[in-house]
Amino acid sequence: MSLSVHIKRKLGNFTLRIDLEYEGGILGILGASGCGKSMTLKSIAGIEKPDEGRIVLNGRVLFDSEKRINLKPQERNVGYLFQNYALFPNMTAEKNILCGLSREKDRTARQKKLEDVIEAMEIQKFRKKYPHQLSGGQQQRVALARMLVSGPELLLLDEPFSALDAYLREQLQTQVRHILQKFGKDVILVSHNRDEVYYLCCDVAVMDNGKLLKLARTKKLFADPGSRAAAILTGCKNIAGARKAGEYEVDVPEWGICLKTAQPVRDDLCAVGLRAHYFNPKSRENLFPVVYLARREEPFEVRMMFRYAGQQEGTPDLWWRIPKDRRPQQMPKMLGIAPQNVLLLYPE
């Protein structure tokens, strides 16, 4: 697959600017709510019209503002899974799936495809039921089946798990991952949930304020987010402004410390990030005195709020997350962090 999206669209108080080239696989777009993720998907599907730009899928021009091309959603051959699954309430699961087969004109072929997908997705038990009689997970399966039978070249999943509670969400993520592997389709998944993206996607692009920041392999992006927005979205809790102090050294005035790094520091460094999990009292480097302020207990972890001894007034507290079974008897007076765990953040 090849997808090329270069679009602009004015949206209330900011402008959506998307420049994306994608080869195929499962791409996650990670962004806070209201940053324009859904609008991006809707523009690709043809539900929303960008102000200007060009969208090309597998050599087919779907949208080109200069040449005045704007294919209808019906002609784009792109599947869209809505957050609420958008099953037609007046039709049974089976009828809903048949709606995805409207392009198939041959009766027997249509019936065959229907039976195949019902079997592959294990819908037999509730094929005659109406959407409101189905659980969230069953609804999602029907919606996926309905989309998959229509034979799309690209699947767009818009926050597919946000309508579910936490327990079901994890089960369904496993299920969806399995289905996506089975059908081998190219996917763009939009989400604000980093766990979901980390688990399901091979590549991630971070989106902030209507702009697509960086596309990278998922693991690489989480290991080295590279910008403040990406660090926040990948779950980094402790971020402060910083400047280069040496080849492998950064000065963090807000925290009143100087950190050693494993990577060479570029001149345009603007901030550093320390993940809450990576603090280590036994570390030999970047060891600084701390003051503990509060403790928040969670089922399996403890979150300690602390400040560096020389930290500036009015700056936010830092977090240290410790698994409960590894919590020390006495809280250490010094906390360190390995140089390779100091995230170097640059302007976007």
Added chain:
Amino acid sequence: MDWYPLWNSVRIAAASCVIVFFAGIAAAYYVAKLPRVLKGLLDVIFTLPMVLPPTVCGYFLLILLGPRRPLGMFLARYGIQFAMTWYGGIAASAVVAFPLMYRTARGAFESFDLSLAYSGQTLGLSNTYIFWRIRMPACRQGILAGVVLAFARALGEYGATSMLIGYVPGRTATISTTVYQLWRTNDEAGAFRWVMVNLVISAVILLTVNMLESKNRKAGGT
């Protein structure tokens, strides 16, 4: 007793109800898509018959369709005359009942979850299919309510009807014009009979609506 007014009222109400059904839905559907200024303007025009006295609607209809007006003369060439004919009542009732259908249908369409229509489009369903098989069923409660309101309003229409088609026994007489005529001519018993007929019809309509609603609820329709 001459039952002609009942028959005439019902056929006028039924015919105008059919017209108003399609016109109201089309107006509601297209007005919702218009830019805001035009939308506000058309909304006022379409709702006006609801707030104007029906006699004023009748006045406008006479100006438009009267036998000595351009449109009336043009239609007369084809043997169509709205003034003083029974089917003129359809025009009068339709105009007065239209806003009820238009407004309830618009309310129903506005609460319709657009993601249903969008997902239908990405699945390759035609817009016509999506409209009749997905949007309309999803909005059927509101649309049904609009139809009933419009029918009831058309059945009870007096002002515009009497302006446009008057009262000719056996030709243009409807239930409401008959009640007035009988009362005016001191036939209190006759007026009472027609009042009772009217009460029975209204009660039947309301009962039907209630039954339909509870049936929908049992079927689990949303």
